[in-house]
Amino acid sequence: PSHQLLRHTRTYPLCWDAFFGRWRQCQACNWQYSLHWSPSAATRPLAPPTTRNSRRSRARTMAGEHDLGLQPQVIEVEPGQPTAPAVEDADDPGARSGEPTQKAKRVASLDIFRGLTVALMILVDGAGGEWPSIGHAPWNGCNLADFVMPFFLFIVGMAIPLSLKRIPSKLRAVRRVVVRTLKLLFWGIILQGGYSHAPDNLTYGVDLKWIRWCGILQRIALAYLVVALLEICIKNTQPKFQFRNRCSLFRLYCLHWLVAACILVIYLSVLYGTHVPDWEFTVHNIDSQDYGKVFTVTCGVRAKLNPPCNAVGHIDRKVLGINHMYQHPAWKRSKACTENSPHEGPFRRDAPSWCQAPFEPEGILSSVSAILTTIIGVHYGHVLVHMASHRDRLKQWMFMGLTLLISGFILHFTGGIPLNKQLYSCSYVCLTAGAAAMVFSALYVLVDILGLRNLFLPLEWIGMNAMLVFVMAAEGIFEGFINGWYYDNPHNTLVYWIRKHIFIGLWHSRRLGVLLYVIFAQILFWGLVAGILHRLGIYWKL
Structure with missing residues (x-):
């Protein structure tokens, strides 16, 4: 197959491991090479020696010419730069990369x-x-x-x-x-x-x-x-x-x-733009003294971020239905609801009615x-x-x-x-x-x-x-x-x-x-x- 290499200006021989598509650090210098093979690539001669200032721009130009990855490429790393190996699918414990250029390493x-x-x-x-x-x-x-x-x-x-x-x-x-x-x-x-x-x-x-x-x-x-x-x-x-x-x-x-x-x-x-109207709910907690009662929460506002009158809860009540929302929201531990806040505890006597209402923390x-x-x-x-x-x-x-x-x-x-x-x-x-x-x-x-x-x-x-x-x-x-x-x-x-x-x-x-x-x-x-x-x-x- 054809190949195309970017090399250091020094006349050190290219490592055979690098030539056959594997990562290797040459003994004579600290440049790293990686060859990407493609059997369908057109044969081209080796790249001529380049200067240090033109090396990076030339590498970008070559890579840009072959957006589909059909031509072989060499990835160069700056001398002295600590390098990281290729990474494989960290979402699949049994995965192994199919890249031929370097052995994949799980992150x-x-x-x-x-x-x-x-x-x-x-x-x-x-x-x-x-x-x-x-x-x-x-x-x-x-x-x-x-x-x-x-x-x-x-x-x-x-x-x-x-x-x-x-x-x-x-x-x-x-x-x-x-x-x-x-x-x-x-x-x-x-x-x-x-x-x-x-x-x-x-x-x-x-x-x-x-x-x-x-x-x-x-x-x-x-x-x-x-x-x-x-x-x-x-x-x-x-x-x-x-x-x-x-x-x-x-x-x-x-x-x-x-x-x-x-x-x-x-x-x-x-x-901030949704108007939140008044809404009502029924207490379904058997342990509550208000079990079975229907309460109305007064809102009629927009752009509010408080527990009872925010647009997040309003959309969930309309789309999901209030019976399909989380029945034990964290706001029940707020100071407005219980004197034991932030611990759980009995509701205050003057607690607002919405303290017993459901709310969906993972809503729409x-x-x-x-x-x-x-x-x-x-x-x-x-x-x-x-x-x-x-x-x-x-x-x-x-x-x-x-x-x-x-x-x-x-x-x-x-x-x-x-x-x-x-x-x-x-x-x-x-x-x-x-x-x-x-x-x-x-x-x-x-x-x-x-x-x-x-x-x-x-x-x-x-x-x-x-x-x-x-x-x-x-x-x-x-x-x-x-x-x-x-x-x-x-x-x-x-x-x-x-x-x-x-x-x-x-x-x-x-x-x-x-x-x-x-x-x-x-x-x-x-x-x-x-x-x-x-x-x-x-x-x-x-």
Whole structure:
């Protein structure tokens, strides 16, 4: 086959490993070569020696002449620049890249970040009741639990370029995206649509009159579908050479940012322009003294971001129906509703009626805004694919991450747009996406550059089997099954005995005992289980 090489001006012989399409660092100099073969390429002579100033422009010119990747190319890396290996599908534990030029390496930091997010979800769900400072903020604000959803969306976005780059056919890629979306929707409705198993509830049932259509996996499915299809639309226009300038990536994927701008305009227009009329609801909580009563909430306003009269809730009530919304919103722990805020507690005597109303935290309009987080994550995946050196990647990631963080803080503390997970506000998008960027950048340095991978093995194992751990641990399916086996009394189960006598009883503190139970008996336990499954090559993939 024909070949075309860009070489260093020094007359060092080209390594044979590089000649046959593999990465190799020549002994005589520190330049790296990678040859891309194509049997249909026209034969051309070797490129003449070039000067240092013209090398980069010549490489761009050659790559630009062969947009379809039919001609062989050589990727050069600056002398002294730390280089990163090619990356494979970080969304598929069993994936192996088909690139002939270099051996693909799985991005361990992305797996660890995914595992950290799942572990964080288990922590805040299991210990958030005893430690409300890590649970969801009742309304405005951002606690530890409020980072879980955007972290998931950010990771999904990062994995999209890595998973789709291995699929040559657009039709196959669309089919894969649609199937994954349907699977996510199915599991989301199964797990959160009815009355999912919980450690203290042994019943399960889905009443179609009250089924909840929205949820965590449903929001992820929507964001994944939109952004993945957007990525597929420009798949064949992506060049095969490497970038070093951040502006080049923005120009190449300008369609992504155009869609993001349209989403932002639509979200803000609906949020601030929709008139919210008065609405009513019926209390269906059997434990409430107001059970069966009908209350009317007075609104008749627009551009309000308070709990009862915002456009997010209004759209969900009209489209989904109030009976199909989440019945236990976080605002019940607000100061307006209970004197025990931020803990749960009995309602105040003067609590407004909306404290007992349902609200969908993963609703329609807020899920539209959540797509922005996934688009930002896709950009970070593009950096991973198109930039070769660790230094260039980190410069791009850190700059954008800090910009997003600062923007989020400015929007919140200037009183413009408050941080609000329930509304998925713009400040919340910026702050959480910036935080995700900084966390991933730190993990990338520790794991993929410094090689401290062994310190995070349990999190990496969880990240490689995230769906399994999410279903079994975060959704309480496994504990619900274990609690189905008891002796004499439904509360006399193995789970309750371990939590009460080993953790709470040993430390003589319920708060500390519950926290340690979640860390060791749930997170660490499932990390070890995921490690065993990894050794056996067993993964739950969608």
